[in-house]
Amino acid sequence: TEILDRQCWHEYPFRTIELRSSLDGTQDYATSIQIFASHDVKDNKEKEHTPWTHPPICTEKLPSINDKLCIYTSTTFSSGRGISLFTTPALAAQFAALPAFQDPSALSSQSVNTQKNTYSISPIPGKGLGMLASKPLRFGDRVMAHTPAFIAYLESELSTAEREAWWRQAVEALPEEIKEKFLGLSFVYGDERVRVQDIVKANTFAVEIGGVSHLAVFPETSRVNHACGPNAQYIIDTEILTHYIHVTRPIAQGEEITISYTSPLYPTEIRNKHLEQGFHFTCTCPRCTSPSSSQTLDQIESFQNHLNDWSDTSPASPQMAENLLHLHRTEGLEGFMDISYGFAALAYNAVGDAEAAKQYAEKAREAVLMKDGAWADNLRIWEEMLGEGVEGHWSWRRRV
Template sequence: FTTSPNADPSTCQIPFLIPPAFQRSCAPFLSPTVDLESTPQDASNISSALIRSLPTLWSHEPYCVHSPSARTTFCVYTRTPFASGRGLSIICSREALSQVTSASAFRNPEPWTVARPAAAGKYTATPIPNKGLGNVATAAISQYEELHAETPLLLVQDTAMQHVEWDVLFGMLRVAVERLPDKSRRRFMELHGQFGGDPLYDRINTNAFNGKVGSGSESWWTVMPESSRFNHDCRPNAVYHFDPQGLTQHIHTVRPIAPGEEITVSYLIPTLTHAERHQKLKAEWGFQCDCAACNAAPWAVELSDARLSLISKLEGHLDDILSRNDASTASAELLVSLYESERLDGAMADAYVFVALEWAYVANAEKARQWADKAMAAIGALRGPWNEWYQSMAKLLVEPEGSPAWDYFARKKA
């Protein structure tokens, strides 16, 4: 047996010369529906077809392909017991794998077993005209309630998506999906595909979210089939964030929702103009936006675009601690009212932070606390309580005088 210097420590190293038939008898991971023979198998582009007689971390032998253009080897890793048996398949380079395996949910899964939120029973997947399935509220849901928490079935490193040749990538996706537990594989296959072409890639392209994993700063494609049932609205009533340590997607409401209302999230950043939203949804998501903001009358679209432009300008001023331009408590509160008029409830977190900071700069503890409290609720839903601004706002709430923002300009002059 030879061991390559950059070997994955979770595999026992046996060179690729071991015939595939023997590999299957050693680790019978493939159902007859996966035809690995159609995936390039020659020794030149498979750097390691390795056998592990006693699986450790991985439930199947990692399936690895060398990418000359990325100058690295990408593998499919699957752990079927992950998240109480939901399973997880990962496609990434060996170097990037530690981003996933260092995440708390992977190192110590017990505390991370995700509980089903109480509000999960207050909506149901329903056919929506021209949108396929969507989630519709069956009961009243309050602002900032958690609707949903879900671990991914599939994580794909963006670099792998960019560099692995299409045919090889499609083969790796087949291995990744085929190795998932039955129920999870069925859930994956029930996903909507918008674009056609390779059926697995299409499902991923239509449904994956972008996220960071563990302590890494790289981009990953994360596939969570139930989270994917939420349709897009430019002025949504729910937001999502991915916890990189808990490897869990959380979805919260951002305003009260009435029974019968569709629950939506935004697939875009909030401050795009009407034309930019249309263009991006068509180009990147393959559908014509028909939400209320997209279908508004021309005068309403013009007004909305003007508000969005003022929002960007004000945020630029408030963010500039040196020149201060139009920054003040009044302009920060104007920013909040512009967000409210736009119904951008999901994006209020930044506006609340600006107001809380402006009141702290002028040493008004009561106001700073009041806005820090609102900011925490909004950030908790939009970015999660580990977000650095959540922590700053918590400090401002508990002890405004101890915050670095407290009486900032007077202290600077002194």
Template sequence: MCGSREVPSLLPSFDPICRSNVPGTGYLASGDPNHKAHGAGHCPQANCTAHGHRSQHSWTRSSPCFRSKGNKHEYCVFTDSTFAENRGTTLVTTAERAAYLERIPAYTDPSVTKGINQDIIRTKPAKYKVEKIEGKGLGVIATGFINRGELIMANTVSLMFDYAAYENLERDDYLDIQAQAVDSLPEAHRRLILDMSTHDEGNFTYLELVEKITSTNAFDVDPDDDDVDQDNKFYVIFPEIARMNHDCRPAADYYFDLETLTQYVHAVRPIYPGEEITVTYIDPTMRQAARAHKLHDTWGFRCACPSCTASRPAIAASDDRLRQIEELRPEFNKFRSASRATPQMAELLVSLYEQERLWGMMDEAYRYAAVEWNAVGEPWTATKYARLAIEHGIYLSGEKDGDVADMDELAADPWSHWSWMMRMKGRTGWKGRKGVAGDDED
């Protein structure tokens, strides 16, 4: 889900990149990016746990901590400088949430992050180069042909901020803890972060510089199902991936894997040498004026991508398709007999996504088509769409994604899948083989 939360105006233009759909001591306010922090921590020695004790897993530093307004929570900087082959990573959250997170494979098993990052130390040939692009700052250009579904780049998380810290801390404390997080990364990594886009020029203090960098480059990440704090997302920084500029109909798309704490970027259509590799920063099903407004408000640029600069009739036709997508989409998530969803409606949705070039969302359209065909007892067309949903889902959402697993089940045995004859039972009164009436649950 994209931009679904209202974030208070602590950081005026803060709104992470998302497609679907930081008192201290004052020693950082010198305006000097070379100024490295030396905070006195609650656990000054190396190998501190989230609770401030030594452990197998090593948060190499945990300082300083700040209490929320109202004094209910304490937020700290947790750094693991050995993470991902000594690239390092930093987390800003509560001790409780850090203790939960340090059990995930990315922290406990170094093999799962081996070889992922290629920006500081490259071991595989790159499929792109980063260069200046007129009117956009730096951007990412394909150096060879890239096929649909190919991996373009991946980054383990550099900085991971708990939304709750952003919302609950006093502004000065938040800005300080955010800069502390950057400063606690290993030096090469920290330099990479401080070199990122601020989206406008200015004479920033160090705290302002870090704030500008995080608000321009952050991505949104949903918590895991078992996370101790389901209500709060994370916003995260990946310095290499954040070099990609926006297009409303981009060439690439990304997903975040919580087990490896890695963001993966794949091509969603064929990309030719010399072409810019873009991603979308916003929900691409928003209508054109809303897209342009949000991009200008948050990232400070006028949208000049082909779908924003098309002729007036072409934009109107596109907005009409998007309006219809908005109207139809909810029908496929209603499992009551009252849903208007049919296979033909799902076929229309597939076509609308193709017409809109929403290549990064095709897995969803194919999944709806698979379920609707199965729901009226047509297993072969259902299987065709399930196979397409799997093929696209693997690079759009990851092989471990629940929807990919669900489509695997449908393709393996449509007759045993939960959707088999689902719409027939409700609409015809047929009770199914087990004599259980309809499907009147959402």
């Protein structure tokens, strides 16, 4: 039986986008494009476009999506922080219906967008700016929680120049402070004519609303650099459009805080390709340079296959599960141990060790929450196991 989906390591890696720029020899830049006033907002009455504080402005219908795309801005969102979207009217309505827009306390009750004393921004050799811990941080601590400044529907119909003009107008409509933060972010190509797309390319996370993936830029969060064995992990709560970063192993004061931009359990070549194509940097972290790292990944996969084998000849054992967990720690993969904690819970339960099974099911639950969030399907597996009592679980004494 395939008990766990071994491939669902990371549902929301940093998104990479294709961006044509002068470096690709494309010549289709324009400095302005015609903006069409939306038919929906002809009389411009504020109540007609609430919660947006500006009347939306829209493209013509784009054949590829059979809809128009419009700029929706709220300068009052999150106590005046502001947010701008470029999406379809139907999807904008879905965004507007979220608690992030509808419930005035949804963000403030979670202390979202408040400055935390957990980090400072500092130049990091070879990486541009980065985030340093301003005090010792422990497992589970929240580093930061922020909403995006800009969200865009990912179409492929507009030309680079047209898209730039639309996105730029959306960013221009933001309140000054967040706009400055956005425009000061790092970029990949360095071509002023495509600056907004360039910033989006270097700083995008994927956010799914209404079943449609959007690109989202969270300006404060964007300063966190990549490591293949990161000491922090992020989740995005789409209900309140909030990106959280939590600590996955103790971080010393002054140590850099990192997340992974790619799936850290993928082979080194695949991770490197993703980082080079998506973000134009060569990864020099220990896992990218150590030849033994690939063997460790193979070993992790092999242990997981054995632990997932419930036949009579399976070599699975609690000791194997402990070895598997140890391998994650030696690779700095503390933030990606949910599946392996789960295998440990099952391995102990299968030999009738209820205490250890419960402890590891609890750790699996905690790890899923930090990596995939409260809405993750795998969370249910461990909640059910803990809820019904491990002795009632199908795995109880299954290997005795």
